[in-house]
Amino acid sequence: MNEQLLSLTHTGEEPEKYLHSVTPPVFLNSLHVYDRFEDYASIDPLREGEYIYGRASNPTVHILERKIAELEHGSRAAVFSSGMAACTSAIMAVCKAGSHVICMRDVYQPVTRFLENFCIPKLNMAVTYVSGNDLGEVEDAMKKGASLMILESPATFVFCVVDLKAIADLAHKYGVRTYIDNTCMTPIFQNPLDLGIDIVMHTMSKYIGGHSDLIGGVLVSKDDELMKQIIQEMREWYGGILGPMEGWLAIRGLRTLHARLMQHQSTAMEVAEFLEKNDKVRKIYYTGLKSNPQREIIEKQQRGHTSLMSFVLDASVEQSINFINNLKFFGKGCSWGGFESLALMPLYKSSQEELDFRNVDRQLIRIYCGLEGAENLLEDLEQAFNRL
Structure with missing residues (x-):
C-alpha cells in the first residue's frame, strides 16, 4: 500500500x-x-x-x-x-x-x-x-x-x-x-x-x-x-x-504532487546529464547525477531529486547573462515549483563579500525544469549554447 x-x-x-x-x-x-x-x-x-x-x-x-x-x-x-x-x-x-x-x-x-x-x-x-x-x-x-x-x-x-x-x-x-x-x-x-x-x-x-x-x-x-x-x-x-x-x-x-514530482525529476535528469556532457559547462550541481561527490549520503536520506540545478559556464558574467536571455522556454524570474521552467543568476547582485562567504561564482546559473517536456527544454538549451 x-x-x-x-x-x-x-x-x-x-x-x-x-x-x-x-x-x-x-x-x-x-x-x-x-x-x-x-x-x-x-x-x-x-x-x-x-x-x-x-x-x-x-x-x-x-x-x-x-x-x-x-x-x-x-x-x-x-x-x-x-x-x-x-x-x-x-x-x-x-x-x-x-x-x-x-x-x-x-x-x-x-x-x-x-x-x-x-x-x-x-x-x-x-x-x-x-x-x-x-x-x-x-x-x-x-x-x-x-x-x-x-x-x-x-x-x-x-x-x-x-x-x-x-x-x-x-x-x-x-x-x-x-x-x-x-x-x-x-x-x-x-x-x-x-x-x-x-x-x-x-x-x-x-x-x-x-x-x-x-x-x-x-x-x-x-x-x-x-x-x-x-x-x-x-x-x-x-x-x-x-x-x-x-x-x-x-x-x-x-x-497531483506525486505525479508532478515524478515528471519534474525525469525531465531534470535528462537536462542535468545533457549539461554535464557539454564542454561549455565548467561545473554542474545536481543531486541526481551519478558523479555527485555526495552520492552516498544522498542515497541514504533522499528517495528522489528536485528539478532544480545550478551550473557555471566557461564564460564571463556578461556571456552567462546572454545565455539566459537566449533561452525561450525558461522564464526569467525567482521562485520555482510551478509548471513553468525558470532561469536566472541568483547571485548577480551579491557583494564580493557574500560570494566569498558562500564560496560561489557570481555567474552561477540556476534553472528550474518545469512541465514543458524534456525534449523541448533540451532543444532550447542546445540553441542557447550554439549562440554562446
Whole structure:
C-alpha cells in the first residue's frame, strides 16, 4: 500500500460532512457562532474540529494541515501566510533574547537577513555560520551552547547535502533544536523528522502549490507541545495564518504532487546529464547525477531529486547573462515549483563579500525544469549554447 498517495488524496477529506462533495468547500467565514454561550466558551481551537475565529483556525486550512502532518510523519502541522512567516515563527518559538543560533551558510538568503538585521541587533542573539558538512565544526559550535540549528538539504544555490541523522544525533546530545527547510525535497522524497530533525518547514508556493498561484508556508514537528506553542503564540499572536482560499489551492496542489514530482525529476535528469556532457559547462550541481561527490549520503536520506540545478559556464558574467536571455522556454524570474521552467543568476547582485562567504561564482546559473517536456527544454538549451 502506498500510504503517501492516500495521504495526498484522502486524508482529512470526510466528504460525508460536506454533502458528499468530492472536494472540500472553502470556508471563507471569519468566525463561528454557537447557540449557547457555554458551547462557545468550551471551544478549544487546538482540538480536532473546534473553531472560533479565522485567525486561530479554519476548517479548510485544517484539512491541509492534517494532510501535511501525515505526509511528514509529524504529530501536528501549522500553515502560515508565507514560508518566511513559518520560518521566523519557528525561530521565535525556540529562541529568546540572547540565544545562540547555528546556521548553515547556504540557507535561503532572507533567513540570514532576518538573523543579521533583526535577531542580532534587536534581540542580541549570536549566530555561528557553518558549512554543515564538517561534523567537527558543527559539534564545536554546539558545545558553546545553542538554542537552534538552521538547516537546508539540499541547500540553496549549489544543492549540497548534509547528513541529517548525524547532525540530529549531535543536536540531541547537546540539547539543540534542529530546523530544516524541506521545500526542495517535499515529504515525497525526504522525511527529516524520521531522521531526528525537530522542525520541518515547507514553502508551499513551490512544489506543494505547484501552479504558481499561492503564497504559503508550513511547520511540522513530532513535538506536539512545541506545535501547540507555535500555533497559539507565534501564529495567532502574529496573525500569520494561511487564508482559506490559499489552503484550498494547496489541497488541490497536493492531489497531483506525486505525479508532478515524478515528471519534474525525469525531465531534470535528462537536462542535468545533457549539461554535464557539454564542454561549455565548467561545473554542474545536481543531486541526481551519478558523479555527485555526495552520492552516498544522498542515497541514504533522499528517495528522489528536485528539478532544480545550478551550473557555471566557461564564460564571463556578461556571456552567462546572454545565455539566459537566449533561452525561450525558461522564464526569467525567482521562485520555482510551478509548471513553468525558470532561469536566472541568483547571485548577480551579491557583494564580493557574500560570494566569498558562500564560496560561489557570481555567474552561477540556476534553472528550474518545469512541465514543458524534456525534449523541448533540451532543444532550447542546445540553441542557447550554439549562440554562446
